[in-house]
Amino acid sequence: MAETRTLPRELPLFPLGGTILLPGEILPLNVFEPRYLNMVDDVRRGHGHIGIIQTREGGSPDKPALARVGCAGRLDQFQETSDGRYLITLRGVSRFTLASEVETPTPYRVARTDYLAFEHDLDPRQAPEEGRERLIRLLEVWLETEGLSTDWDSLAQAPLPRMIDQLAMIAPFAGPERQRLLLANDCAERLEVMETILAARIAGSADGSMH
16 A cells, blocks of 8 residues: 555646546546646656546536545656647546645645545455456447447456446546446446446436346
């Protein structure tokens, strides 16, 4: 748990609607807004971590309301483009509870964070392998109803915990659904939540229950 002890208690926030980061996963970001360019500059000079947190209804366009839980990511890669954008990659470390916001002169928001509820986020991810076949069946039906496709070969080769977490981040789920997946205690619980979401989506498309 050494890394969680080094995570900053005051964490710069990158609020994003419909986007989550999970521990151990990678999130590429295209940064172009001046306040977040400023934030990345400060993070590179400082502790190297950014908090990804979803927005929710409420607040103002400049300061939307935030979810209670986000995930701290370590800045892994950085590239500046010829037009002044930053292409960065964050690696998820630990989820956090937003305890409060810090009054700061910076143009970006800063949170006072609490990692206590998520001390297990650095433990190896585990999930029952027998859940793979049911999840793939649900995905096949759901993607067909949505007219979407995926790389089935890559999914078949990925360990189930990684498959679950990557789907939670990249599949076209709604913001509240993503937050439910983020809040799941571990991969096994996240699998249950994902199956529930997929089954509800399929039932809604078919205008009936799935058996």
